[in-house]
Amino acid sequence: MPRPILNCPLSKMARPARPIAFALALLCSALSGAAQNTPLLSGGVGFLTNTNTGNTTYTPIIEPLLAAPIGQHILIESRAALLETWAPGGNSAQPGYDHMHFIGLTYLQGDYIASPHFTVVGGSFLLPWQTYNERLTPIWIGNFQDAPIPANIGLMSTGLGVGGQLRGSAISRRKYSLAYAAYFSALSTNSQFTSERSSGGRTSLYLPEKRLEVGFSYSRLLQGTHENFFGTYAWWEPKNTAFRLRSEFNRGQHAQGYWAEFDYRMQAFGGLNSFIGRFEPLFRMQQTFRLDNSTTSDGVPLVNTQRADFGLDYNLPHNTRILTSYARQFSSTGNHNVWETGIVYRFLFPAWKGK
Numbered sequence: 001m002p003r004p005i006l007n008c009p010l011s012k013m014a015r016p017a018r019p020i021a022f023a024l025a026l027l028c029s030a031l032s033g034a035a036q037n038t039p040l041l042s043g044g045v046g047f048l049t050n051t052n053t054g055n056t057t058y059t060p061i062i063e064p065l066l067a068a069p070i071g072q073h074i075l076i077e078s079r080a081a082l083l084e085t086w087a088p089g090g091n092s093a094q095p096g097y098d099h100m101h102f103i104g105l106t107y108l109q110g111d112y113i114a115s116p117h118f119t120v121v122g123g124s125f126l127l128p129w130q131t132y133n134e135r136l137t138p139i140w141i142g143n144f145q146d147a148p149i150p151a152n153i154g155l156m157s158t159g160l161g162v163g164g165q166l167r168g169s170a171i172s173r174r175k176y177s178l179a180y181a182a183y184f185s186a187l188s189t190n191s192q193f194t195s196e197r198s199s200g201g202r203t204s205l206y207l208p209e210k211r212l213e214v215g216f217s218y219s220r221l222l223q224g225t226h227e228n229f230f231g232t233y234a235w236w237e238p239k240n241t242a243f244r245l246r247s248e249f250n251r252g253q254h255a256q257g258y259w260a261e262f263d264y265r266m267q268a269f270g271g272l273n274s275f276i277g278r279f280e281p282l283f284r285m286q287q288t289f290r291l292d293n294s295t296t297s298d299g300v301p302l303v304n305t306q307r308a309d310f311g312l313d314y315n316l317p318h319n320t321r322i323l324t325s326y327a328r329q330f331s332s333t334g335n336h337n338v339w340e341t342g343i344v345y346r347f348l349f350p351a352w353k354g355k
Helices: 018-034
Strands: 040-052 055-070 074-088 097-115 118-126 160-172 177-185 198-207 212-221 227-236 243-251 255-264 279-290 305-316 320-331 336-350
Antiparallel strands (some): 040 336, 097 118, 160 177, 198 212, 279 305
16 A cells, blocks of 8 residues: 555546645745745655556655744645656556656645644644654655555545644653644545545653653544544654654554554664664564444455565665565455565755845
């Protein structure tokens, strides 16, 4: 299952992006006259391949991200995606590759930072459900190209909300901190910013000395057949090590599942910047369990599914990474292999000269 970079199915990728171009023009015009601090352009450029059941897909992609402050309390955030996809065609009489392209925004939001404890967010935003959607979907951050299958539970159909959020740090102490995020999303049928009517939120506890974060998420679909979704997660990065654990458990009314990912930088052999230290072995285990077959809208298979992913990334200098992985997926409908390779470069520079 491809990483939900665009938070929309592939069948929507060819839709025009005229509203997005207009929004960008207005945004750039406003920022050029009002920004007090230098806006930053970040993001990633990559070339990815995915071989699933013997069919290979090729995807060059650019994902720019804009963070533009306006004064001391307002921040405009947006991420875009520009990609081309070549996939094997389905017509055996005329074998070849089908080509699709997409240019559009993943999200576009405005943040009003009232205080360290209170931020108001409005616009089109990534749903604050668990951790994967907000933290690991950028191609320059995630260790695997694919999103974990259970991560789709609770993300509605797109992983996007169109509406508002309240978020911030409720309590911040030396030994612990408590953060929160609550949102409401309206129904949107815009081809670029599609969302369902829903509400929910997330709360998390972070222990700095243990470098441990645990959290709980809840969301409710408020259209059609109303459904509840629950989830818990844990991230752990032991101090003075290069080991990381990331995990989630998600449950809906029709399916549940978990994923756990482990990675380790081999710093014991000359440090992180040595030849050996740049290697990063990875492992991810994931399972989904079907509670009933009454829906296909939760983004997980209709049968119980297990998958083990083995990866080996290499961290080159200048924010460049080589990604490789092999996965074996098991289910009653058949077992198959997934091979993935890619190279990703992360960039960061000011959008223009600051004052």
